[in-house]
Amino acid sequence: MHEDPSPRLRPQSLMLTFLGNYVLRRDIAVFSGSFIEVFAGLGVGEHAIRSTLTRMTGRGLLARHRQGRRMYFGLTERSERILLDGEARVWRRGAVNGDWDGxxxxxxxxxxxxxxxxxxxxxxxxxxxxxxxxxxxxxxxxxxxxxxxxxxxxxxxxxxxxxxxxxxxxxxxAGEPTDVSQMMRDAFDLDELAAGYQEFLDRWDRRDPIPKAPHDLARYLWMMTEWLQLVRVDPRLPVQHLPEDWPAVRAQRVLHELGERYDGPARETADRLIEFIPVRKPAAPEV
The missing domain is CATH 3.30.70 (Alpha-Beta Plaits)
Structure with missing residues (x-):
């Protein structure tokens, strides 16, 4: 079993998960201090968060909004596209391709x-x-x-x-004499894909995952960020041509079960910690 108490994830990856779950579709900009407070619970320090906000702004992923002496950060068209793609990969497409048409x-x-x-x-x-x-x-x-x-x-x-x-x-x-299962193994690194899902299961498929986490918001952001990294590199191969014990099947079930458990408490914590201002729809990033 995985011994690490929490996954090691890049601050920008965690930030995108946070934005996708608590900022997307709300037309708001979040106070910089709120990001610092939220991510302190994930073990990410203030300097790392400020650097991440600066880098993401420079890459057209965040837009600054000043109100008085306070700085707020909202989405751009580019970040909206990325977040909507991630949402589709997790909740609409999923990791298990069980209805492949050949x-x-x-x-x-x-x-x-x-x-x-x-x-x-x-x-x-x-x-x-x-x-x-x-x-x-x-x-x-x-x-x-x-x-x-x-x-x-x-x-x-x-x-x-x-x-x-x-x-x-x-x-x-594919026509005869093509062996579809072998062709998939030739074209895709199935061992690496399976190892990623197995590591996810080692961490999350237990009665009380990451018991030392400060709250379910931390668990939810960790879990969803780790899952997004898996599905972004998963080509969704047809499950009928994969090994019978393909770990993505169990891993996706665990994700949905824990998602239902964490979502409500995580949203309550996020609502309590987030200070925001309303903003207009994101403008296209400058070229």
Missing amino acids: HWTVLSFSMPESWQRQRHDLRSRLMWAGFGSLGNGMWIAPSQVELGPVLSSLNGSLEHLDLSRHLRVFHGT
Whole structure:
């Protein structure tokens, strides 16, 4: 069993979970001191929180709002998109793909050897979108992925390239003699995925997880942040082609059970600790 009393998570990851649960859709900006008070319960110090707020503002993830001598922080369009995506991955898509229709998206690309950075950026984005590599520039995803939104969100070294000249995309089913289970093992690191869910279970699948936590708000933020990190890298492979004891099945059940237990008390604590002001809908980040 996991011996660590609490997960080791980056302050920005915890911050995004907090914003997604207690700021998203409320059109509010939260007092900087409230962040400090909330995250003190998670063992994150004031300096780390102030640095995180500054970095997230610089990256267009937070907008500053001054009222008198106090500074408040609210969402931007960019952070709203990220938080809505995380919400969909957790509560609508989930980690267990039990209704797969057998369709794959197959993508191949070919780029000049000198485009090492461009290839790296494209691979990173494909992995984020749920693709795994079969080698030789061929990638697969266990669903009909619409590449438009994926490619439109590319930036950096790829945003000015005409990728239609370098990519080929197909949708379809696997035919004989393809062994789908083996193909998935070739394209995706199933051992690493399973290890992540097993670590989650070791920490949370017990009668009283993290008993020394100061309150259920801390437990909820820890648990949801850890879960988000898992599902953001999980391609949602069809469960019928995974090992029978695939740990994501049990892990998702534990998440929902504990979520119901923690949500009410966590929200009460958050409401007590958060000082905020109303703000207008987030503006697009400056370019």
